Amino acid sequence: MEWSEEAIAVGTRRLGESSVILEVMTRSRGRCLGLVRGGRSKALRHVLQPGNSLSVTWRARLDEHLGSFRVEPLGERAAAIMESSVATFGLQLLAEHLRLLPERDPHPQLYDVLAVLLDNLGDPAVAGALIARFELLLLDELGFGLDLTACAATGTTEDLAFVSPKSGRAVSREAAQPYRDRLLPLPAFLHRSGATFDGADLAGAFALTGYFLQRHVWEARGRTAPEVRHAFLRAVHDRAIAA
Amino acid sequence: MKTSTIGPEIERLIQLLARLPGLGPRSARRAALHLMKRRESLLEPLARATAEAAAAVKVCSVCGNVDTRDPCSVCTDPRRDPATLVVVEDVGDLWALERAGATRGRYHVLGGTLSPLDGIGPDDLSIAPLVARVAAGGIDEVILAVNATVEGQTTAHYITDQLAGTAARVTRLAHGVPVGGELDYLDDGTLAAAMRSRTPF
Numbered sequence: 107m108e109w110s111e112e113a114i115a116v117g118t119r120r121l122g123e124s125s126v127i128l129e130v131m132t133r134s135r136g137r138c139l140g141l142v143r144g145g146r147s148k149a150l151r152h153v154l155q156p157g158n159s160l161s162v163t164w165r166a167r168l169d170e171h172l173g174s175f176r177v178e179p180l181g182e183r184a185a186a187i188m189e190s191s192v193a194t195f196g197l198q199l200l201a202e203h204l205r206l207l208p209e210r211d212p213h214p215q216l217y218d219v220l221a222v223l224l225d226n227l228g229d230p231a232v233a234g235a236l237i238a239r240f241e242l243l244l245l246d247e248l249g250f251g252l253d254l255t256a257c258a259a260t261g262t263t264e265d266l267a268f269v270s271p272k273s274g275r276a277v278s279r280e281a282a283q284p285y286r287d288r289l290l291p292l293p294a295f296l297h298r299s300g301a302t303f304d305g306a307d308l309a310g311a312f313a314l315t316g317y318f319l320q321r322h323v324w325e326a327r328g329r330t331a332p333e334v335r336h337a338f339l340r341a342v343h344d345r346a347i348a349a
Numbered sequence: 350m351k352t353s354t355i356g357p358e359i360e361r362l363i364q365l366l367a368r369l370p371g372l373g374p375r376s377a378r379r380a381a382l383h384l385m386k387r388r389e390s391l392l393e394p395l396a397r398a399t400a401e402a403a404a405a406v407k408v409c410s411v412c413g414n415v416d417t418r419d420p421c422s423v424c425t426d427p428r429r430d431p432a433t434l435v436v437v438e439d440v441g442d443l444w445a446l447e448r449a450g451a452t453r454g455r456y457h458v459l460g461g462t463l464s465p466l467d468g469i470g471p472d473d474l475s476i477a478p479l480v481a482r483v484a485a486g487g488i489d490e491v492i493l494a495v496n497a498t499v500e501g502q503t504t505a506h507y508i509t510d511q512l513a514g515t516a517a518r519v520t521r522l523a524h525g526v527p528v529g530g531e532l533d534y535l536d537d538g539t540l541a542a543a544m545r546s547r548t549p550f
Contacts, residue, residue, distance in 0.1 A: 205465075
């Protein structure tokens, strides 16, 4: 068995003294793992840092084997990512989110968004918004997508400002009035491209995605939101205040 | 059926040696044979030294260093600068910095880095004792001497956040061209980091 594809490094785990198990995200094969012999060598260590784009060739005798990777660097983003706390925590949060996906299950849309996201993680003004949208897409890819196209009560597509925590469907500002304290706020940038956002919108967006991730994903796996998500939100919040 | 040509004591010695870093089953066999050939000059002193070390080794309750006394010899050295604290991932990093004589500060050993893949979170590392140590006062600078990896730097950013309320200045090691490094062979990230961190000459 053998295949070659472009991939994004998500993480590594030491194996023995000189090798690592590399975890990558690919466009057509999803999250894949494989052994990299000599992955802890001076020549390969920097190549295998999370966030880097790689050309990988996976080889194994049988498809169900772990297999081994041969890697070539395509784009090394890790050093730039390490410079800022928003980018570093953001990268770790993305890796945590990708690990919610089953191995070898293709999610091309997530891969495409991931590639764009990693190129913009260094910009704290947009990193928060991009990751919130990534979480929304992740919910969708895991089968728990929110319906933000029209109001669940009236069917209107205008002025959608809330989400029902029960149905995960959008509710317009007018229809939400009687129950607004029981609904989750829906920041405009999550469903309308080009909409501007501020710190409160980001907080609202992460509260929304966090609520549904907790209910459908983390709770089902017997866990809570990863610690790095809190660190990322703090970093984004601090940057927003500093700006 | 294959019969063993060596006794169980020697087999056990080989198995234990094979668990040491840098040694596999073959090199463990060679090492064991070498030890047994030099029984009086090497094997017995090694056995005694190992037993003595096992009885005396302690983890320093202040910094996490490994020594035969607690607090360790670095923490109790009066010539050390108590206002500078160097944070390292592991005892091996502390020894490397000591070997280089790079600092006269004191140390704090984290015991690893934050690694979601390995399930290592902040509570698994010595971060809370570090924050308590800095918050107690008397430390002007905390130098984050962690590895230049994504995991190392995630840990560094996390510690910086945790120390935000203290009076200590937080610094980190420079990233750039190593001594003897040729630009042509350096990775893009290191070159970009070196260019960003350039200094007046």
